Amino acid sequence: MTTPAITTAASTDFGPNNPFYSPSTLPFHAPPFDKIKDGDYQPAIEAGMAEQLKEIAAIAANPAAPTYDNTIVAMEKSGQLLNRSLTTFFNVAGANTNPTLQKVRSEIAPKLAAHRDAIYLNDKLYQRVAALYKQRGTLKLDPESQRLLKYYYDEFVHAGANLNETDKTALKKLNEQIASLSESFDSKLLAATKDGAFVTIDKSALAGLSDAEITAAAESAKGRKVDGYVIPLQNTTQQPTLGSLSNRSTRETIFQNSWGRSERGNANDTRDTISQIAQLRAQKAKLLGFPNFAAWSLENQMAKNPEAAISFMDALVPAATGRAATEAKDIQAVIDAQKGGFQLQPWDWDFYSDQVRKAKYDLDEEQTKPYFELNNVLENGVFYAATQLYGITFKERHDLPVYDPAMRVFEVFNADGSSLALFYTDYFKRDNKQGGAWMNNLVDQSKLFGLKPVVINVCNFAKPAPGEPALITSDDVRTMFHEFGHGLHGMFANTVYPTLSGANTARDFVEFPSQFNEYWAYEPTVFKHYARHYKTGALMPDELVAKIKKAHNFNAGYDITEVVAAAQLDMQWHTLPPTAPLQQPDQFEKLALEKKHLWISTVPPRYRSSYFAHIWGGGYAAGYYAYLWTQMLADDAYQWFVDNGGLTRANGDRLRKMVLSQGNTQDLETLYESWRGGKPTIAPMLKYRGLAPETGAK
Numbered sequence: 261m262t263t264p265a266i267t268t269a270a271s272t273d274f275g276p277n278n279p280f281y282s283p284s285t286l287p288f289h290a291p292p293f294d295k296i297k298d299g300d301y302q303p304a305i306e307a308g309m310a311e312q313l314k315e316i317a318a319i320a321a322n323p324a325a326p327t328y329d330n331t332i333v334a335m336e337k338s339g340q341l342l343n344r345s346l347t348t349f350f351n352v353a354g355a356n357t358n359p360t361l362q363k364v365r366s367e368i369a370p371k372l373a374a375h376r377d378a379i380y381l382n383d384k385l386y387q388r389v390a391a392l393y394k395q396r397g398t399l400k401l402d403p404e405s406q407r408l409l410k411y412y413y414d415e416f417v418h419a420g421a422n423l424n425e426t427d428k429t430a431l432k433k434l435n436e437q438i439a440s441l442s443e444s445f446d447s448k449l450l451a452a453t454k455d456g457a458f459v460t461i462d463k464s465a466l467a468g469l470s471d472a473e474i475t476a477a478a479e480s481a482k483g484r485k486v487d488g489y490v491i492p493l494q495n496t497t498q499q500p501t502l503g504s505l506s507n508r509s510t511r512e513t514i515f516q517n518s519w520g521r522s523e524r525g526n527a528n529d530t531r532d533t534i535s536q537i538a539q540l541r542a543q544k545a546k547l548l549g550f551p552n553f554a555a556w557s558l559e560n561q562m563a564k565n566p567e568a569a570i571s572f573m574d575a576l577v578p579a580a581t582g583r584a585a586t587e588a589k590d591i592q593a594v595i596d597a598q599k600g601g602f603q604l605q606p607w608d609w610d611f612y613s614d615q616v617r618k619a620k621y622d623l624d625e626e627q628t629k630p631y632f633e634l635n636n637v638l639e640n641g642v643f644y645a646a647t648q649l650y651g652i653t654f655k656e657r658h659d660l661p662v663y664d665p666a667m668r669v670f671e672v673f674n675a676d677g678s679s680l681a682l683f684y685t686d687y688f689k690r691d692n693k694q695g696g697a698w699m700n701n702l703v704d705q706s707k708l709f710g711l712k713p714v715v716i717n718v719c720n721f722a723k724p725a726p727g728e729p730a731l732i733t734s735d736d737v738r739t740m741f742h743e744f745g746h747g748l749h750g751m752f753a754n755t756v757y758p759t760l761s762g763a764n765t766a767r768d769f770v771e772f773p774s775q776f777n778e779y780w781a782y783e784p785t786v787f788k789h790y791a792r793h794y795k796t797g798a799l800m801p802d803e804l805v806a807k808i809k810k811a812h813n814f815n816a817g818y819d820i821t822e823v824v825a826a827a828q829l830d831m832q833w834h835t836l837p838p839t840a841p842l843q844q845p846d847q848f849e850k851l852a853l854e855k856k857h858l859w860i861s862t863v864p865p866r867y868r869s870s871y872f873a874h875i876w877g878g879g880y881a882a883g884y885y886a887y888l889w890t891q892m893l894a895d896d897a898y899q900w901f902v903d904n905g906g907l908t909r910a911n912g913d914r915l916r917k918m919v920l921s922q923g924n925t926q927d928l929e930t931l932y933e934s935w936r937g938g939k940p941t942i943a944p945m946l947k948y949r950g951l952a953p954e955t956g957a958k
């Protein structure tokens with residue numbers, strides 16, 4: 261094989277003193293957080309890449325004819341050092357980071373990309389995999405092994421391994437051009453977003469903001485060395501302050517700054533960049549034998565092709581926009597009642613919809629929080645629901661090292677008492693933690709290595725003062741159930757190969773178990789078990805419960821319409837044929853949305869083309885639909901439970917056996933449909949998200 265251009269200089273620092281040098285000796289091979297120092301990661305990761313390349317080179321150069329074991333299983337066994345250092349690194353670099361770890365992350369990113377190319381563009385290795393794939397009918401493999409063979413074969417082909425040398429060179433050049441344009445998009449957008457901040461010296465322009473928000477705006481101004489107040493832009497079209505700013509002209513300015521941030525004709529204008537990316541991606545798809553980029557990208561997803569994703573979204577549009585129109589009417593009524601004398605504009609939406617929300621639902625989080633004490637929600641809610649459904653139980657362990665003292669560790673047991681997994685929580689916000697919430701596997705389950713899963717949930721809940729209880733919001737409760745749903749997908753994994761294990765599934769499937777698990781938060785038997793006042797133990801009053809439920813679907817028309825508009829835009833950019841000329845983004849966007857009945861003056865897309873970082877910079881090109889698709893699956897799955905007796909052990913066990921333990925060991929469409937007994941439909945989504953006519957009516 262050709263030697264990949266990867267230096268391993270840092271690996272000289274790597275030896276038996278490095279905690280990643282050999283597998284962890286802790287129970288479950290849990291990461292030795294008490295021994296790992298910041299400086300240990302990079303040498304381990306780089307040595308891990310070098311080690312895997314050596315292993316791969318040996319597989320490719322094996323003089324023996326390819327067999328499933330000497331090629332596919334051997335590949336699966338390669339890279340263990342790399343895997344154990346990366347799984348721990350990526351969690352800590354997100355959850356407990358510092359400048360050293362950030363530097364490591366940016367330094368290893370291009371090296372990891374090159375490492376992947378060195379494997380998937382290794383022709384000798386590909387020839388072995390392709391030969392096996394051709395003989396697959398005669399290899400007598402079990403279904404999981406068949407799936408793994410297909411997985412590797414598809415990965416190679418997807419990366420261009422079966423192209424001739426001329427085309428490979430062309431592909432490499434396209435990949436480099438796209439990567440450099442994406443990079444340029446990211447840096448332009450970063451600068452454009454920074455420049456788009458709202459700046460004022462007039463405090464009255466900020467009327468409606470809380471004292472804390474005004475202080476933060478003054479701090480932002482100081483940070484930028486300007487007088488007055490600065491409100492920085494967030495990534496989305498709508499901005500969080502628009503819900504409270506009472507000065508209409510401030511709202512309009514902030515909105516226009518957001519909408520036009522990267523279309524100002526200056527050096528940070530991204531429009532030329534994105535049209536070029538779209539065109540190059542279409543050419544790349546053509547080279548790989550696909551009619552457009554989306555077709556190439558969706559080949560290994562549950563939806564399989566853009567048509568499936570598009571027709572699903574088309575079916576959502578009438579209900580979502582219909583509901584949004586009703587919401588707009590409600591808002592206009594408030595504006596008129598206050599003698600506003602103007603037509604609703606997008607910068608008015610949140611400000612008035614908050615008033616509608618208060619008038620209709622009057623949900624005060626301060627009233628509900630005392631019923632949501634964090635540890636109680638976890639043990640008597642999240643864990644309780646899992647025990648009812650799957651029979652699993654939890655026992656806290658205090659003998660395993662953590663990287664923050666507030667973390668908790670539980671051992672999880674099956675109904676028969678056998679040990680299943682370790683589950684870590686890292687729930688509280690810290691300055692050195694990335695925003696949002698997520699689940700990670702610290703150890704991937706696999707029978708190949710005899711490993712049980714170690715899973716962590718990381719969130720950003722407000723940390724209470726010492727000695728005070730952690731009282732969380734109704735959204736936080738939902739987040740806990742959500743992340744634990746990902747956790748179950750990791751913990752129930754019961755597969756031979758780590759590559760196919762647990763949450764290692766397609767983008768348009770992976771959010772299904774988590775969104776589905778959210779449903780149990782408000783299941784009456786579960787809710788009554790945990791939603792108790794932290795002082796008195798009293799149950800939450802029914803009218804408060806009803807308000808939480810209603811508030812959840814409030815504004816659903818707007819929320820789903822803005823996402824579906826962005827997702828349709830994404831799909832239309834990425835279904836352009838390779839022959840299409842360079843597009844004018846504004847014109848393209850307007851026509852694309854008009855065509856889908858989504859050009860609605862009051863409900864702009866969640867991201868405009870020119871600042872849609874998911875699809876031009878991040879990894880979601882032709883994949884933004886996945887957010888809606890997995891909601892549809894979750895709602896459809898919940899409907900199956902409703903139709904089949906609800907929350908029971910039998911139903912839980914069946915889901916575990918047929919779906920949650922299966923990882924990516926089967927075609928995901930077939931997997932879902934076998935469990936469901938048919939294709940998923942959007943009817944439950946419309947019903948449970950407040951878009952169906954009967955729930956949409958006032």
Ligand SMILES: [Zn+2]
Pocket residue numbers: 742746771774
């Ligand atoms: Zn999630």
